[in-house]
Amino acid sequence: MRKRIVTVVGIVATVVGALAFTTTPASAATGVLVLAGGGTYSPGMLLSSPSPQTFTYAGTGALVTTTQTTTVHGIESCSWSGSTSSDTALGGTGTFDGSCSGTVTTVISGTYIRSNVAELTFTASAPGLASGTLTGVCAFVPTTAPSVTSYELDCTISIP
Numbered sequence: 001m002r003k004r005i006v007t008v009v010g011i012v013a014t015v016v017g018a019l020a021f022t023t024t025p026a027s028a029a030t031g032v033l034v035l036a037g038g039g040t041y042s043p044g045m046l047l048s049s050p051s052p053q054t055f056t057y058a059g060t061g062a063l064v065t066t067t068q069t070t071t072v073h074g075i076e077s078c079s080w081s082g083s084t085s086s087d088t089a090l091g092g093t094g095t096f097d098g099s100c101s102g103t104v105t106t107v108i109s110g111t112y113i114r115s116n117v118a119e120l121t122f123t124a125s126a127p128g129l130a131s132g133t134l135t136g137v138c139a140f141v142p143t144t145a146p147s148v149t150s151y152e153l154d155c156t157i158s159i160p
Contacts, residue, residue, distance in 0.1 A: 031065030031159040033100075033129075035078055037152070041087070044147035050086035055094070057081070057153060063103060065159065076102035082112075089148045091115050096122075104129050114140060120153065132160030 037059020045053060058079040065071055080098025087094065097109035110124025120138040138155035142148040 031063065033061060033063050033076060033078075033134075033155075033157040033159060035059035035061035035076075035153075035155045035157065037061075037078075037154075038143070038150065039153065040150050041148055044144075044149040045087050045089045045092070046147055047089050050088050050092070053084045053087045053092075053094070055082055055084070055096075057096070057098070059153065059155070061155075074103040076100050076104065078108065080108060087114070089142060089146075096124075100126065100129065108134075110134070120155075130159045134159060 037057060039055055039057035041053050041055045043051070043053070045051075056079070058077070060075060060077045063073040063076045065073060078098065078100040080096045082094050082096030084092050084094035086092060091114050093111065093113050095109075095111050097107070099105070099107050106126045106128035108124050108126040108129075110122050112120055112122035114120040118140055120140045122134075122136045122138070124134045124136070126134055134157050136155045136157040138153050141152040143150045143152060
């Protein structure tokens with residue numbers, strides 16, 4: 001757990017440093033949300049034999065937005081649940097909905113594509129956090145085998 005906290009802090013520091021050199025119009029607000037967490041799949045994904053799944057996720061991370069200057073808004077906690085029609089441990093697609101709270105409280109819903117064992121991408125809407133579509137890239141790490149019933153998921157989410 002300590003390693004994940006240090007990793008998230010390092011990622012946030014890198015993001016803050018990168019955003020500090022970004023110039024945007026005073027009226028534009030963009031940013032990033034970096035989450036680290038994990039969840040469960042049920043009944044469990046196998047390497048072959050696609051099957052319907054339900055899943056949960058809970059993660060915590062830093063929300064950073066920028067206008068003319070960078071502002072770290074604070075810590076956000078997000079959780080969601082969803083379903084898939086035919087995931088395997090090697091990939092799949094699904095839908096999810098849930099919420100984030102902290103400095104900003106919002107509902108979140110979207111779709112995801114897991115194209116290989118290690119990467120998941122998604123698009124989502126989160127009124128109150130972003131006026132446009134959120135996009136995220138996540139590192140997906142199964143923590144059980146041969147049936148994947150739990151996982152770690154670390155995401156970098158772009159806020160338009």
